[in-house]
Amino acid sequence: MGNDRGEGIAPRPHRSAPRVPTGAGVSFIMPVLNEHEYLARAVETVLAQDVPGPIELVLALGPSTDGTTELAESIAADDARVRLVENPAADIPVGLNAAIRASRYPTIVRVDAHSELAAGYTARALDTLDRTGAANVGGVMRASGRTPFQRAVARAYNSRIGLGGGAYHSGGGEGEAESAYLGVMRREPLEEIGLFDESIRRGEDWELNLRLRTAGYRVWFDPELSATYWPRESWARLVRQFFSTGTWRGELVRRYGTRNSLRFFAPPALVVVAFLALVIGALQVTGVLAGPWSALASIVYVPLAAYVLLILAVASGRGGGSGWRDKLWSAAVPPTMHLSWGFGFLRGAVTGARDNVDTSRLSGRNTPLP
DSSP: OSSOTTTTTTOOOOOOOOOTTTTTTTEEEEEEEEEETTTHHHHHHTTTTTOOOOOOEEEEEOOOSHHHHHHHHHHHHTTTTTTEEOOOOOOOHHHHHHHHHHOOHHHHHEOTEEEEEOOHHHHHHHHHHHHOOSSEEEEEEEEESHHHHHHHHHHHSSSHHHTTTTHHHHHHOSSOOOOOOEEEEHHHHHHHHHHSSSTTTSSSSHHHHHHHHHHHEEEEEEEEEEEEEOOOHHHHHHHHHHHHHHHHHHHHHHHHGSSSOOOHHHHHHHHHHHHHHHHHHHHHHHTOHHHHHHHGGGGHHHHHHHHHHHHHHHHHHHHGGGSSSHHHHHHHHHHHHHHHHHHHHHHHHHHHOTTTHHHHHHGSSSSOOO
16 A cells, blocks of 8 residues: 555645546446345346446455355356455455455446445446546435334434435535545546555545545545445444444544544534533532532533434434334434444544454344344
């Protein structure tokens, strides 16, 4: 990996990514770990993409324990367009880089095993790359669910309240973007900046796009692009996922400071406010804090109460789903995501991410909640 991560370097003037001849071929890359329930459908939507020229799908296989590896081997045996590479450490950026290095074509499409590409996704992205001269193009993550819990997580993903209003979660107008969901990328700019940073286990896409933008390339959001994403299926997995994601965001703040969007600081602010409210409440109940100082300190409850009312209003309304289980989970899921992310962020910002790993995919077959 290259050492230039863009610290302290002003972005260069815009320059266009090299154009690629029509029909030059497209390489899809997919890191895979314990995805037996989702892999076949994800692969099916990739191989169904209608683009000029040849395509290939390179699966970077982590050490799965749920039969995913055997399924991937069967898929590859049945279709020569599917190729396999090993990712024994299960680190996403390591797997992505291994797949990129093993791939052959000048356009790279990142795909997750928990995602399904819409028909026409790749053709539209190729047109957008040519039209804009961008190095990376992404669209909207359309989260979806099969159980009340997973549907609640999906609603949080698709809501500005849930994940803070990133365009690829809640939509918006076409234009330059900070990052891109999944990403359809030109190989030459990727190789120029040194591919993914293998020292970053979460948030690697944001960091990659930061370096692309620092190098002068455009990262582009096209709302006409969409891919279905299937979130975690259990509360424990969701907590582990978001704690790890928050930890690595804290690490990225340590590395890149104010280049991080202000919205990333909202979850840790919620954690701090909640902690202060607990401390002040305890002091008030025990009589240590009383009189005018107690009244003044009670101001801390205002933002917390506003947050709770907002969550309850969304969960009880149309945004919370139709069934009572959906509504209960819609009330529980956003605070779970925010607080897990916030605690992780504070840990990462204070001590660094170190060797933190997202363990939410490491325990074999998924066990959905009712």
